[in-house]
Amino acid sequence: MQIAIDGPAGAGKSTVAKRLAKELNILYIDTGAMYRALTWKALKEKIDLDREDALAILAKNTEISFQEDGHRQKILCDGRDVTDAIRTPEVTVAVPQVAKHPKVRRILVERQQKMALECNVLMDGRDIGEKVLPNADFKFYITATPEERAKRRVKEWEQKKQTVCFDQVLQEIIERDIQDASRSEGALKKFPDAIEIDTTNRSVEEVVQEMQRIIGGC
Numbered sequence: 001m002q003i004a005i006d007g008p009a010g011a012g013k014s015t016v017a018k019r020l021a022k023e024l025n026i027l028y029i030d031t032g033a034m035y036r037a038l039t040w041k042a043l044k045e046k047i048d049l050d051r052e053d054a055l056a057i058l059a060k061n062t063e064i065s066f067q068e069d070g071h072r073q074k075i076l077c078d079g080r081d082v083t084d085a086i087r088t089p090e091v092t093v094a095v096p097q098v099a100k101h102p103k104v105r106r107i108l109v110e111r112q113q114k115m116a117l118e119c120n121v122l123m124d125g126r127d128i129g130e131k132v133l134p135n136a137d138f139k140f141y142i143t144a145t146p147e148e149r150a151k152r153r154v155k156e157w158e159q160k161k162q163t164v165c166f167d168q169v170l171q172e173i174i175e176r177d178i179q180d181a182s183r184s185e186g187a188l189k190k191f192p193d194a195i196e197i198d199t200t201n202r203s204v205e206e207v208v209q210e211m212q213r214i215i216g217g218c
Contacts, residue, residue: 007142010149031125036086127186
């Protein structure tokens with residue numbers, strides 16, 4: 001089985017995807033974490049994020065993998081646990097610069113497709129239904145208002161004992177949407193064969209149950 005989940009940043013894709021994958025007992029692959037891991041490494045090695053060829057070489061020479069650790073999935077970059085490191089504001093702001101490069105996307109998409117051939121998978125990201133899993137059994141588009149997404153991001157940082165400005169986070173989300181939608185390759189968009197679910201003012205349980213009903217009813 002292949003399930004594709006697309007949608008904008010902060011809409012709750014990863015949270016919903018993790019829960020749904022657990023309910024269905026299939027592998028969850030956070031494709032966005034792969035771009036974040038590559039961005040983290042690029043920043044660490046001080047690579048110019050506008051240099052597509054340099055980033056493509058870095059992508060080819062970087063091993064990114066997932067490891068289950070109890071109720072948590074770890075993201076490893078060259079064997080190092082970067083699960084928390086890739087969620088910093090620095091990486092969040094920089095990842096669109098890395099993800100916009102076609103050569104980088106092609107390398108990571110190829111790896112994602114290889115993973116999908118090995119077992120039942122649920123993937124989430126920006127271009128899963130179009131580029132990564134075009135023949136997926138189920139395609140969902142998870143969205144929410146920019147204000148709701150900003151509120152969730154602020155709450156995430158507060159739980160980590162860090163203070164961030166709501167207006168700044170909201171502006172970053174709006175700018176991220178524009179960047180993701182205007183990419184020359186792998187742009188964020190909703191396709192006719194994707195089922196749209198708005199998570200605004202809805203709990204994770206409600207959304208997951210709806211998706212389960214859709215999958216079970218087909």
